[in-house]
Amino acid sequence: MTARKYLKSLLELFYPNLCLCCAQRSLSQGQSFCIPCLHQFPLTNHFEMDDNELVQRFLGRVKLEAGMALLYNYKSGLVSGMIHQLKYKRNKFVGSELGILIGDKLKEKDNFIMPDYILPVPIHPKRRKKRGYNQSEIIGQSISTILNIPMLTDVLFKKISTTTQTKKSRVDRMNNIFKSFSVKNTEQLTGKHILIVDDVMTTGATIEACAESLKDVVDLKISVVTLAIAKS
Numbered sequence: 001m002t003a004r005k006y007l008k009s010l011l012e013l014f015y016p017n018l019c020l021c022c023a024q025r026s027l028s029q030g031q032s033f034c035i036p037c038l039h040q041f042p043l044t045n046h047f048e049m050d051d052n053e054l055v056q057r058f059l060g061r062v063k064l065e066a067g068m069a070l071l072y073n074y075k076s077g078l079v080s081g082m083i084h085q086l087k088y089k090r091n092k093f094v095g096s097e098l099g100i101l102i103g104d105k106l107k108e109k110d111n112f113i114m115p116d117y118i119l120p121v122p123i124h125p126k127r128r129k130k131r132g133y134n135q136s137e138i139i140g141q142s143i144s145t146i147l148n149i150p151m152l153t154d155v156l157f158k159k160i161s162t163t164t165q166t167k168k169s170r171v172d173r174m175n176n177i178f179k180s181f182s183v184k185n186t187e188q189l190t191g192k193h194i195l196i197v198d199d200v201m202t203t204g205a206t207i208e209a210c211a212e213s214l215k216d217v218v219d220l221k222i223s224v225v226t227l228a229i230a231k232s
C-alpha cells in the first residue's frame, strides 16, 4: 500500500465517505450518493421532453431555446434537504455533484444545441460573503467542466439584496426582483447562446429578471437549467 493510499484509508476510517443526500449510508470510492437515495431521486422528464413544465412556466415571459430542471423539489423531501445543505450548511459538494448529473444529462440530450457560455444566477455580494460561495456558480462549474463551455461570472450582478422581503406583497416583491440585477461586459454576448444556471425554480421571477436585464443584447439566445423545480 502506498503512503497516499494508506493515508486515504486512514482518513476514511475517521471521516467515512457518506452519501451527500442522506448523510447516513457510507459509499464506496467515487460515489457521491447511495443507491437507495439515487433510486428515490424525483427526476423530471425535462431532458427527454422539450415542451416540459419548466418551459411552459416561462411561456410569454422568456423565449427559451431549451429549459430543464433535474429534480422536483417537494416541500419536505430528499431534494429540499439537499438544497438546504447547499445553501445554508456550506455543503457545496452537493451542488457540484448534482451539477455533474446535469452536465451528463445535457451531454446525452438529443437535439440540444450547445450554448456558448454558462451564466450562473448571481447572489448579492453580502450573501456570498456569508455563505462563502454562490451555489449556482458551484452547479455551473460542474456543467462547465463536463460540457467544456466557459462560465461567465462578469456579466450578471445582483445589486440589491432581496432576502428580507417576506413581508412585502407579491407585486412589490416582483418589482424588487426585477430591479435587483445589473449587467456588465455584455458585448461578448452578441449573437451568442447562453445557459442560465440556478438552484431552484419557484415562480421563475429570478430567471425572468436576469433575462430582462439582458434584453438589449442583440440576437441573444437563452436556455435555462436548474437543479430543481418547485412542486407543491
Ligand SMILES: [Zn+2]
Residues within 6 Å of the ligand: 019, 020, 021, 022, 023, 024, 025, 033, 034, 035, 036, 037, 038
Ligand atoms: Zn443516501
